[in-house]
Amino acid sequence: MKHIIEETSKLFIRYGVKSVSMDDIANHLGMSKKTLYQYFADKKDLVLSIITHHTAETNFCFHELSKLEGNAIDILVKVSEILIENFGKINPAVNFDLQKYYPEAFKALLDHKHSHVLENIELNLNRGIKEGLYRKGLNVKIIAYFYMARMDQIFALDASDESLKDVKTEDILRELLIYHIRGIANEKGVEYLENKLLKELKGKK
Secondary structure (H helix, E strand, C coil): CHHHHHHHHHHHHHHCCCCCCHHHHHHHHCCCHHHHHHHCCCHHHHHHHHHHHHHHHHHHHHHHHCCCCCCHHHHHHHHHHHHHHHHCCCCCHHHHHHHHHCHHHHHHHHHHHHHHHHHHHHHHHHHHHHCCCECCCCCHHHHHHHHHHHHHHHHCCCCCCHHHCCCCHHHHHHHHHHHHHHHHECHHHHHHHHHHHHHHHHHCC
């Protein structure tokens, strides 16, 4: 089942959710549609299973990264790089398709964002303040919400917008990360970003 979820996710990320049929999925997997239906009742069930799988993976990733050596900026960069790798090439239609055609899966995704994702952004902000890298007096809840909202805007960008024709989503996400850190970091944090990480981030473009 995990193989089905992972391979179907790749199709959705590339083509959107609505445009990929169960026939397309079965052909891509090299199995009959009848076999596919032995694992999932219908496409809605498959879509919800994919969202559930990826939210669980994200939670596990947050948990593991929090145990790694390094400061708050190191952790934030590592999390962002994983997001860029996993979602940098996502079709802008995915978010729209989920919201319009798969409301149950979309709600599960929203619930995850407004609980676990926000919580982990807040934890990172508090950690950075304690480590003396982020500015004191930040309104952690508001800043966390702003950062998540900006990411949502990126994933909802209109692919037909001519001004974004030659702009890659992964580049936008990377610039958002730098923008975010510069906005919350104090002088020490900005210096750390510039001296230790900025060249590395730019080199991955």
